[in-house]
Amino acid sequence: MNASVSKPSNGAGFGPGAQIRLVLHGTQADRQDIRDLVAALRDEGHEIDVRVTWEAGHARRFAAEVAETAKVVVAAGGDGTVSEVAEGLLDVENASAALAVLPLGTANDFAAAAGIPEDDVASALRLATVSSSIHDIDVLRCGDHIVLNMATAGPGTQVTVETPDGLKRALGVLSYTVSGIAQIGSIEAQEGSLRAPEFEWSGRFLALALGNGRQAGGGAVLCPDARVDDGLLDLRVIPEGDGAGRLLIDSLLHGRDITLEENSIGHRAPWVEIETKDTLQVNLDGEPVEGTRFRFEVDPGALRAVLPKGSPLLKG
Numbered sequence: 001m002n003a004s005v006s007k008p009s010n011g012a013g014f015g016p017g018a019q020i021r022l023v024l025h026g027t028q029a030d031r032q033d034i035r036d037l038v039a040a041l042r043d044e045g046h047e048i049d050v051r052v053t054w055e056a057g058h059a060r061r062f063a064a065e066v067a068e069t070a071k072v073v074v075a076a077g078g079d080g081t082v083s084e085v086a087e088g089l090l091d092v093e094n095a096s097a098a099l100a101v102l103p104l105g106t107a108n109d110f111a112a113a114a115g116i117p118e119d120d121v122a123s124a125l126r127l128a129t130v131s132s133s134i135h136d137i138d139v140l141r142c143g144d145h146i147v148l149n150m151a152t153a154g155p156g157t158q159v160t161v162e163t164p165d166g167l168k169r170a171l172g173v174l175s176y177t178v179s180g181i182a183q184i185g186s187i188e189a190q191e192g193s194l195r196a197p198e199f200e201w202s203g204r205f206l207a208l209a210l211g212n213g214r215q216a217g218g219g220a221v222l223c224p225d226a227r228v229d230d231g232l233l234d235l236r237v238i239p240e241g242d243g244a245g246r247l248l249i250d251s252l253l254h255g256r257d258i259t260l261e262e263n264s265i266g267h268r269a270p271w272v273e274i275e276t277k278d279t280l281q282v283n284l285d286g287e288p289v290e291g292t293r294f295r296f297e298v299d300p301g302a303l304r305a306v307l308p309k310g311s312p313l314l315k316g
Contacts, residue, residue, distance in 0.1 A: 019070045020129050021097075022050045023062045023085055025077030028104045034076070037125050046129060053081070063088025067095035072306060074128045078105015079149055083285035086139065086148045086303055100128035100306035107218035110149040114213070114228075115308045133309045136301035137228040140212050142294055145284050148303070149213035150223065151296065153274070153282040154190055154205055154238075189240035192276035196235065196269035204240040210272060210296050211236070213313065216283075225268075228313045231300040235272050237265040271297040 028034065029052045038048055049070075051062040063073045063085040075085035082101050089095045102125055103111035103118045117123040127133075140147035189204035209216065211223030211234040223234035274280070274294045281290050307314060 019066065020046060020048045020072050020074065021062065021066045021070050022048055022074045022076055022102070022129075023059045023081065024050060024052050025059075025081050025104060026052055026054045028076065033121055034125075037122055041125070041129055048129065053077070057084070059084035060088040060091070063097075063099075064091045067092035067097050070097040072098045072100045072129065074100045074102050074125075076102040076104055078103070079107060079109050080286045081105065082110055083146075083148050083287070087146055090139065090146055090303060096304070098134045098304040098306050100131075102128050107216075109215045109218065110213050112219065113149075113215050113221075113226075114313045115311045127308060128306055131306050131308075133307060134304055135229060135307055135314060137303050137305045137307075137313075138212055138231060139299050139302045140210060140233055140296050141299050142282075142284060142289075142296050145287065145289065146299075147210070147212060147284050147296070149211075149285050150216045151210040151282055151284050152208065152216050152222070153280055154207040190276060190278065190280065192274060192280065194235070194237065194272060194274055196267060196272040199235075199267045199269060201237060201265060205237055206240055207236075207238040208274070209236040210234070212298075223266075225266075226313070227315050228305075228307075229301070229315055231298055232268045232270060233272065233296060233298050235265075235267045235269065238263070239265065271295065 022038065024034065038050060042048055049066075051058075053059050053062070059075065059077070059081050063075075065088075066073060067089050073085055073089060075082040082099070086099055089097055089099055101108075101111045101114070101116050102121070103116055104121075108116075108118050111124075112118060116127065140151065142151065189206050191204050193202040194200070194208075207222075209222035211226040212228055214223050214226045215221045222236045226234040272295070274296075276292050279290050279292060280294070281288055282294060
């Protein structure tokens with residue numbers, strides 16, 4: 001890969017000397033292209049401090065350490081790393097640093113929906129470290145947990161939780177599809193009820209999604225109209241129905257063009273409450289939690305983030 005980093009023609013950006021912390025997932029620590037790109041940016045005068053994660057919680061701690069002093073904290077990894085960095089910034093009351101994303105994971109759902117380059121590391125790092133496009137974005141809160149991208153629940157969404165790490169390493173994002181197809185025949189619906197402003201629903205469902213972002217599971221677009229700066233979450237319910245729900249999930253896994261509205265229910269609201277008869281497992285940006293009652297609320301403009309100008313996740 002060509003590791004050169006072109007300088008911005010108009011001088012826009014954070015400017016040389018601005019402190020940048022790069023939080024790099026441990027599995028990517030030996031990438032020479034990342035080393036070369038960081039060296040090139042340092043040669044331009046940018047102050048970049050690199051920290052490598054080795055276990056859960058590291059990314060959150062590394063972000064919190066500089067939340068009040070850094071200009072930007074770059075989450076260099078997958079969606080789990082991005083979520084942890086966001087948590088670290090939100091842990092600090094007076095945080096001024098902005099979250100940026102260098103997508104290096106198996107599934108880069110938040111980055112893909114936001115329009116952040118996934119196959120061009122140099123462009124993505126240039127956006128993360130030199131861009132001046134900083135926006136106040138929403139996060140979802142569920143008790144003590146935060147959700148930057150999406151919360152998913154129900155038997156039809158367990159593919160992302162149950163896909164083995166070895167399969168992810170071998171097949172990449174395709175692993176979610178392979179694992180999901182193997183499980184789809186054994187999916188059994190779950191009974192529950194949902195409540196939100198101007199919305200109530202009860203019944204048996206195969207999957208739920210509460211989106212700040214648009215997609216999960218390596219590219220399954222469950223909330224196509226979601227925006228990260230509108231003060232609303234996007235709810236999507238896939239009911240059991242007469243078999244249409246399973247066909248819809250199968251189509252999502254195969255990446256087929258579908259019309260979600262035909263076999264699912266959508267609603268946009270500032271909060272949603274969920275209650276189920278049996279224990280429900282909810283996946284919060286990759287973190288599984290269990291319970292029978294959940295309340296999700298939007299925290300508007302809670303986080304500063306570096307996003308491309310004209311990002312599909314931004315209003316207008």
